[in-house]
Amino acid sequence: MPDTPTRASKTPPSTAPTAGEKKVEEVQINGRPYYPGGDPDMPLLWYLRDELRLTGTKFGCGIGACGACTVLIDGKAQRACVTPVKATIGHAVTTIEGLATSAGLHPVQRAWIEEDVAQCGYCQAGQIMAAAELLARNPNPGDGDIAKLPNLCRCGTYPRIRRAIKRAAQIAREGTK
Ligand code: FES
Numbered sequence: 380m381p382d383t384p385t386r387a388s389k390t391p392p393s394t395a396p397t398a399g400e401k402k403v404e405e406v407q408i409n410g411r412p413y414y415p416g417g418d419p420d421m422p423l424l425w426y427l428r429d430e431l432r433l434t435g436t437k438f439g440c441g442i443g444a445c446g447a448c449t450v451l452i453d454g455k456a457q458r459a460c461v462t463p464v465k466a467t468i469g470h471a472v473t474t475i476e477g478l479a480t481s482a483g484l485h486p487v488q489r490a491w492i493e494e495d496v497a498q499c500g501y502c503q504a505g506q507i508m509a510a511a512e513l514l515a516r517n518p519n520p521g522d523g524d525i526a527k528l529p530n531l532c533r534c535g536t537y538p539r540i541r542r543a544i545k546r547a548a549q550i551a552r553e554g555t556k
């Protein structure tokens with residue numbers, strides 16, 4: 380499936396402020412500092428995709444309804460399509476590209492592979508980010524907790540998502556023994 384088309388960029392690439400320049404506020408994205416220099420009202424989704432080329436985060440509805448654009452901001456699942464870049468200044472953003480660590484894939488990513496969750500795949504980055512947040516606040520989620528996740532999947536992979544989240548919880552528990 381072709382990747383989401385991106386909007387033409389109108390802002391210059393982000394650069395670190397140099398000596399003598401007005402201090403530019405920083406946003407941490409996947410553990411690295413960035414200094415958004417364009418329209419502060421630009422949706423974070425465009426900044427990620429157009430400016431940083433972090434295209435794992437997808438555009439679905441653009442109105443905060445589907446969850447395809449889910450990222451973590453200070454560990455909380457947020458919709459990048461309705462979050463202006465200015466709201467992320469001083470905060471830490473994690474995208475699907477930053478979920479794995481030097482220790483390896485995140486337990487949710489491992490479980491997703493084991494359970495072969497994806498169908499078309501379009502919603503899956505958002506699903507994984509939402510699942511990672513769920514597990515961070517609830518290490519043993521039940522069916523009801525998982526059913527409350529607001530992310531949509533037009534392919535109907537919900538049964539596999541449910542299995543994968545439970546498997547991820549198991550992997551995380553085993554990893555902490
Ligand atoms: S694209 Fe952001 S919620 Fe649908």
Ligand code: FES
Pocket residue numbers: 497498499500501502503531532533534535536
């Ligand atoms: S896997 Fe196709 S939309 Fe979710």
